[in-house]
Amino acid sequence: GNSVTQMEGPVTLSEEAFLTINCTYTATGYPSLFWYVQYPGEGLQLLLKATKADDKGSNKGFEATYRKETTSFHLEKGSVQVSDSAVYFCALSDGGAQKLVFGQGTRLTINP
Amino acid sequence: DGGITQSPKYLFRKEGQNVTLSCEQNLNHDAMYWYRQDPGQGLRLIYYSQIVNDFQKGDIAEGYSVSREKKESFPLTVTSAQKNPTAFYLCASRKRGNPQETQYFGPGTRLLVL
Numbered sequence: 001g002n003s004v005t006q007m008e009g010p011v012t013l014s015e016e017a018f019l020t021i022n023c024t025y026t027a028t029g030y031p032s033l034f035w036y037v038q039y040p041g042e043g044l045q046l047l048l049k050a051t052k053a054d055d056k057g058s059n060k061g062f063e064a065t066y067r068k069e070t071t072s073f074h075l076e077k078g079s080v081q082v083s084d085s086a087v088y089f090c091a092l093s094d095g096g097a098q099k100l101v102f103g104q105g106t107r108l109t110i111n112p
Numbered sequence: 113d114g115g116i117t118q119s120p121k122y123l124f125r126k127e128g129q130n131v132t133l134s135c136e137q138n139l140n141h142d143a144m145y146w147y148r149q150d151p152g153q154g155l156r157l158i159y160y161s162q163i164v165n166d167f168q169k170g171d172i173a174e175g176y177s178v179s180r181e182k183k184e185s186f187p188l189t190v191t192s193a194q195k196n197p198t199a200f201y202l203c204a205s206r207k208r209g210n211p212q213e214t215q216y217f218g219p220g221t222r223l224l225v226l
Contacts, residue, residue: 004154006154034214036217041220042219042220043116043118043202043217043218043219043220044155044202044204044217045217046214046215046216049214089154089155091154097143097160097162097168098143098206098213098215099145099157099160099170100145100147100155100157100204100215102154102155102156103154104152104153104154105152105153105154
């Protein structure tokens, strides 16, 4: 079946550092790929998405590129802020019903 | 404001008791989903519904039940058969018709067992 594997956390960085959170997937067909962010005690918010190979999703300084050849969708940001501290989930959509399959999440903490 | 509301924010269940979690959306979305989140884990799909009066089991449906009598509402019942119900429950909805449409999530309900 389809699956998503994310970089193990937690990840702790200093403010203005470069961020990469790795995400690889296994899927039949050509799923859409997503990054969601969860702040403490809240639901998930869509951060960015890509719907086909070589698409780049971007939002709030975050970027991720859909790489079919390496089945990856790594999240990057050039200069993180304390407000970026959250849990980040990589996900793919599965089938016509667009059920989401999630990675286990990566907790990111940014220190001032 | 359009969005998804879940209530209550916290819910306590006694042993052997059924409890119902509410999910309402005013986004005119056709499809609705329930996910369960355990600490340090990703979300797992419990049930989903693509149209009114129809729903399908997800990956972990045992011990749960749902109904979809109205487009706006998709309540989840955690039955006494669910032996480990303590978790964070998230409802989501999505517009159908375009595979690129995104799922939007509610704020969640945290269920605790007394």
